[in-house]
Amino acid sequence: MKRVLITGGAGFIGSNFIRHLLARYDYEVVNFDKLTYAGNPDNVNDLQSDRRYRFVKGDICDPAAVNVALDGCDAVVNFAAETHVDRSLIDAGAFIQTDVHGVFALLEAARQHGVERFLHISTDEVYGPRFPANPAREDDPLTPANPYAASKAGGEMQCQAFFRTYGLPIIVTRSRNNIGPRQHPEKAVALFITNALEDLPLPVYGEGLQVRDRLYVDDNCEAIDLVLHRGQPGEAYNIGADNERPNIEVAQAVLDLLDKPRDLIRFIEDRTNHDARYSLDTSKIRALGWEPQHDFETAMARTVAWYRDNPWWWQKIRSGEFSVYYQQQYAGRLARSHGP
């Protein structure tokens, strides 16, 4: 492998993965990103001085732009997506466009270029809620329950079709909730931390009893690296850390780590059709030799420390378009909320 096309590399996991690749290998990396509200040049600007790195602004739905970016690339890792469940509940159009149609356009271009590897980044949400816990195996049916999850499942179906029909060497990863540096503050952990740092209420949905795993992003990057190099084409790999906690405990952990009072927690009206829990069997990726290096406490402590030490990064986001979204999403619900 000499040159890798990373799509969505200005987002959270993609930017961490590009750093991981450049630190470990002598590959050239082309970062192809549309720079939506979630794509942040601050995530990758410092990489411009590395001669192996190149940024291309573009949309995965645009075949001509993808074709140019793919020139000379042996592999593709597709992180590009609309990713926030709450936004998909307001308007799923952009999700269908990027997460389904965009995946198709990218697959078609990759087929024409004859790439050696196409790694598609998917999510545990494609299996749908598993409550009580009932670990999904990779060959279980996909039964997504929300518009974001359904669009990701649609993208995966295209991947399966391109593998079966054209033999395109596609591999899929399905991971659990990542946390760590450079996650957009719309996501729960980053939102709880940045609100706490500003002494603002932490909006916990419902009674905070829904369960999520918290996988440190570096552990996911290690798993993606392993699958990129040693995964079997046509296969999917679940990635999870066994760091499951209900959301209320996550909010409490943030406040305790920052030495803030727990009465900053506010219980607000729940997300519509909120998936209570996901659950993955991760024996397949572990059999390849991967295991997470961060337990819940370490993952949370590192994440909190990064946001505490980098207010310049998140203050810029929170004072922009995000403040309008935040008002729409939370103002009314916080006014009707209750405390612990």
Ligand code: NAD
């Ligand atoms: P993110 O929202 O932080 O970043 C997404 C990136 O994709 C942004 O840089 C954005 O500009 C870019 N993008 C969006 N639409 C595009 C388009 N049409 N063309 C080109 N670029 C486009 O996302 P993330 O949290 O880093 O997630 C990355 C991938 O991992 C996604 O596919 C997501 O579904 C998957 N995933 C995320 C998690 C998680 O916990 N964050 C867990 C499992 C799977």
Ligand code: DAU
């Ligand atoms: O499971 C993997 C998925 O994890 C990824 O595929 C998605 O891209 C990613 O956004 C994430 O989805 P979630 O919906 O689980 O993440 P989010 O951070 O939005 O919410 C995590 C939990 O916290 C969820 O149970 C809802 C709850 N929550 C969320 C927000 C934004 C709150 O209680 N309050 C909030 O303000």
